[in-house]
Amino acid sequence: MTLLKLSLMAFSFVFWAAGLTMLIIGLWAKVSLGTYLALSASDYPSAPAILLATGVAVIIWGFLGCFGAATEHRGLLRAYSAFLAVVLAAGLAAGLSALLYRQTLAQGFQEGLRQALLAYGEDDGVADALDALQRALSCCGVESYRDWLASPWGLEQNGSVPLSCCRARRGCQRSPPDARSLHPDGCFGRVSAFVGSNMFYVATAALGLALLQLIGIVLSCLLAARVPAHLLGITTPR
Secondary structure, eight states, X not given: OHHHHXXXXXXXXXXXXXXXXXHHHHHHHHHHSHHHHTXXXXXXXXXXXXXXXXXXXXXXXXXXXXXXXXXXXXXXXXXXXXXXXXXXXXXHHHHHHHHXXXXXXXXXXXXXXXXXXXXXXXXXXXXXXXXXXXXXXXXXXXXXXXXXXXXXXXXXXXXXXXXXXBSSSTTOSOSSOOGGGBOOSOHHHHHHHHHHHHHHHHHHHHHHHHHHHHHHHHHHHHHHHTSOGGGGTOOOOO
16 A cells, blocks of 8 residues: 555656646747747647646646645546546647648648748738748748749849848858858758658657656556545445
8 A cells, every 4th residue: 555655656756847848848939939830831839838838737747646646635536637638638649649630721821921931021020930940940931042032022123032041141141142141941841850850750759748647547547546545534344
């Protein structure tokens, strides 16, 4: 009984630490990647928002699970096991969705980049996000710098490109621009290569973390079943 209680408390602490990690990563992604994610035309919820919500929920329930194990509260232990089952289902769904719908997500980002090119010069927020993306990834346009030449902004500028496309600012904005002075790759190719190389690991980690919840479910159910009768207010006949 004592070993079972200590095992569940240790698991709850690890679970709580995982929630804190998700919360920190969500906050970082919200601050650092918010402008990039705004360029996507996808209707799916943003990853930072999901991480923040999940992190807060896991932190709260991780504490409650540890408290339930320490006090041997059967109702709290059962609620904790139910929450772990929900996390298990959500993790499996998230991991499988990342694998099955990555092409849809990529198409949404590609469409978002094209819309950003059309709105460049009219929407300052979109322009700042696109400029930041091109500087951070050393890319230009959706597929290449030629996307800018046919854009409304590029036509107004007599076939020029933004400064964020330039390797060096001096002599970059000539019309037509010198391709040797521009970032050679399109932003969609850069993002797709990064996502494609890391999506499998992200999905695998999500599935592995979800399956880890099985340990917590088994431990909490076993402990709840072994709570002594006198702690439940049940009197046994003599």
